[in-house]
Amino acid sequence: MHNKTILIVDDEAPVRDMLRIALEMADYRCLEAENAQAAHALVIDEKPDLILLDWMLPDVSGVELARRLKRDELTAAIPIIMLTAKGEEDHKIKGLETGADDYITKPFSPRELVARLKAVLRRAGPSTPEEPLTAGGLVLDPISHRVTINGNPVDMGPTEFRLLTFFLSHQERAYTRTQLLDHVWGGNVYVEERTVDVHIRRLRKALTVDGHERYIQTVRGTGYRFSVQTAERV
Amino acid sequence: MHNKTILIVDDEAPVRDMLRIALEMADYRCLEAENAQAAHALVIDEKPDLILLDWMLPDVSGVELARRLKRDELTAAIPIIMLTAKGEEDHKIKGLETGADDYITKPFSPRELVARLKAVLRRAGPSTPEEPLTAGGLVLDPISHRVTINGNPVDMGPTEFRLLTFFLSHQERAYTRTQLLDHVWGGNVYVEERTVDVHIRRLRKALTVDGHERYIQTVRGTGYRFSVQTAERV
DNA sequence: CACTTTGGTGACAAATATATGACAGGCGCC
DNA sequence: GGCGCCTGTCATATATTTGTCACCAAAGTG
Numbered sequence: 071m072h073n074k075t076i077l078i079v080d081d082e083a084p085v086r087d088m089l090r091i092a093l094e095m096a097d098y099r100c101l102e103a104e105n106a107q108a109a110h111a112l113v114i115d116e117k118p119d120l121i122l123l124d125w126m127l128p129d130v131s132g133v134e135l136a137r138r139l140k141r142d143e144l145t146a147a148i149p150i151i152m153l154t155a156k157g158e159e160d161h162k163i164k165g166l167e168t169g170a171d172d173y174i175t176k177p178f179s180p181r182e183l184v185a186r187l188k189a190v191l192r193r194a195g196p197s198t199p200e201e202p203l204t205a206g207g208l209v210l211d212p213i214s215h216r217v218t219i220n221g222n223p224v225d226m227g228p229t230e231f232r233l234l235t236f237f238l239s240h241q242e243r244a245y246t247r248t249q250l251l252d253h254v255w256g257g258n259v260y261v262e263e264r265t266v267d268v269h270i271r272r273l274r275k276a277l278t279v280d281g282h283e284r285y286i287q288t289v290r291g292t293g294y295r296f297s298v299q300t301a302e303r304v
Numbered sequence: 305m306h307n308k309t310i311l312i313v314d315d316e317a318p319v320r321d322m323l324r325i326a327l328e329m330a331d332y333r334c335l336e337a338e339n340a341q342a343a344h345a346l347v348i349d350e351k352p353d354l355i356l357l358d359w360m361l362p363d364v365s366g367v368e369l370a371r372r373l374k375r376d377e378l379t380a381a382i383p384i385i386m387l388t389a390k391g392e393e394d395h396k397i398k399g400l401e402t403g404a405d406d407y408i409t410k411p412f413s414p415r416e417l418v419a420r421l422k423a424v425l426r427r428a429g430p431s432t433p434e435e436p437l438t439a440g441g442l443v444l445d446p447i448s449h450r451v452t453i454n455g456n457p458v459d460m461g462p463t464e465f466r467l468l469t470f471f472l473s474h475q476e477r478a479y480t481r482t483q484l485l486d487h488v489w490g491g492n493v494y495v496e497e498r499t500v501d502v503h504i505r506r507l508r509k510a511l512t513v514d515g516h517e518r519y520i521q522t523v524r525g526t527g528y529r530f531s532v533q534t535a536e537r538v
Numbered sequence: 539c540a541c542t543t544t545g546g547t548g549a550c551a552a553a554t555a556t557a558t559g560a561c562a563g564g565c566g567c568c
Numbered sequence: 569g570g571c572g573c574c575t576g577t578c579a580t581a582t583a584t585t586t587g588t589c590a591c592c593a594a595a596g597t598g
Binding site for chain 4: 506
């Protein structure tokens with residue numbers, strides 16, 4: 071896996087340069103945005119692993135951008151570090167309230183920056199959940215990377231595993247194929263929507279016991295939904 | 305659902321060709337305009353889903369066109385991607401400020417174009433309401449895309465689902481068939497008015513419990529109204 | 539009551555959407 | 569290289585949905 075990508079959002083070019091140099095020294099990949107709109111576009115397109123966000127931005131304030139990002143399910147998981155100037159410290163609490171995961175007061179040393187950043191990244195950690203995910207008799211243990219139904223091991227390919235993981239953490243919710251591609255395949259891949267169907271089928275096949283599969287429902291005209299079928303008509 | 309329509313606005317024919325080819329490969333429908341005026345006309349007539357707009361145009365600059373489109377309520381919702389040449393990068397910020405949703409710097413690869421475009425379209429995507437809509441014992445949950453009456457699942461086709469969604473958010477109000485076609489089917493479709501009757505019937509059938517349906521009333525000479533029948537005459 | 543309008547229904551064929559089986563390329567592993 | 573497992577795409581089979589009709593019932597009209 072390549073290095074983490076950090077998105078720098080600041081309107082002052084010298085600050086961006088400084089940040090970029092510090093981060094690239096520490097082997098991070100950097101993206102830069104000068105304003106909230108560009109930042110938003112980059113977040114969607116590039117899915118950075120972390121966002122360094124200046125409190126003050128010319129257009130929308132950084133706070134507002136943070137709030138927006140945290141509200142959007144697609145981007146909510148990305149940690150945000152706020153940059154606030156000395157005098158703005160009062161705001162830091164508010165900054166945290168908006169969903170930022172940490173704040174750094176300017177001026178700061180590159181070392182401090184990198185340290186904080188590492189800490190936040192570590193905390194956000196590998197997004198693999200530690201607890202087993204379950205639904206009905208189905209259990210997916212992220213640690214051992216195993217799936218069982220009523221204790222019987224089930225096996226499937228990597229993609230199906232990721233798909234199932236996603237579904238288990240988002241049960242009862244209908245997703246379009248596009249959304250599934252975004253979440254399970256990861257943003258900018260160019261893959262046919264129909265491909266989702268195929269993997270759904272593979273997953274269904276894997277989850278079939280006694281010729282029955284009680285987990286994935288087709289939502290016609292929309293996509294799919296994962297939920298344990300409560301009752302079955304006979 | 306048919307494919308998205310993209311409007312290409314560029315004064316250089318070779319560029320337009322290149323774009324069109326790339327887009328048609330990716331199965332988008334393309335419209336082309338050579339100048340701002342033609343573009344504006346096409347936007348009104350065809351309601352493209354996205355506009356690819358060159359920064360430099362012979363008559364009005366692309367920026368100006370974007371600004372105009374974003375100012376008009378009818379067209380404001382259409383995402384715009386700006387094409388800027390290498391040297392014009394300084395302008396990109398300005399481009400975003402005018403209301404463009406993204407920018408691409410020439411030269412770019414077809415893959416990048418399509419990826420960006422998809423991202424923008426996705427972002428613009430339909431915003432589903434988050435809260436369940438209810439009426440009497442009827443509950444429609446937009447998230448799970450499910451309908452229940454007193455807890456019992458109800459099932460219906462996509463059109464009926466949309467129709468019900470519309471009714472639930474506009475209860476107690478009579479709509480003509482034409483209005484329903486506009487709102488539920490979406491403007492520019494040519495569909496017989498009587499078709500509404502049929503879907504109303506289908507929806508009624510789906511909402512029938514114990515031979516009774518208490519939600520949709522016929523407003524003779526006008527159309528239909530959704531409202532929970534409070535009492536039932538015996 | 540005879541006659542005119544307007545809405546309700548069941549049947550259909552065409553259009554769409556989804557399920558499935560097959561297949562070829564990519565990749566890691568002997 | 570040969571082999572086996574994954575993957576993304578297709579082409580094909582199935583399943584649903586949809587827009588229209590023709591025809592019947594109900595509600596107005598005079």
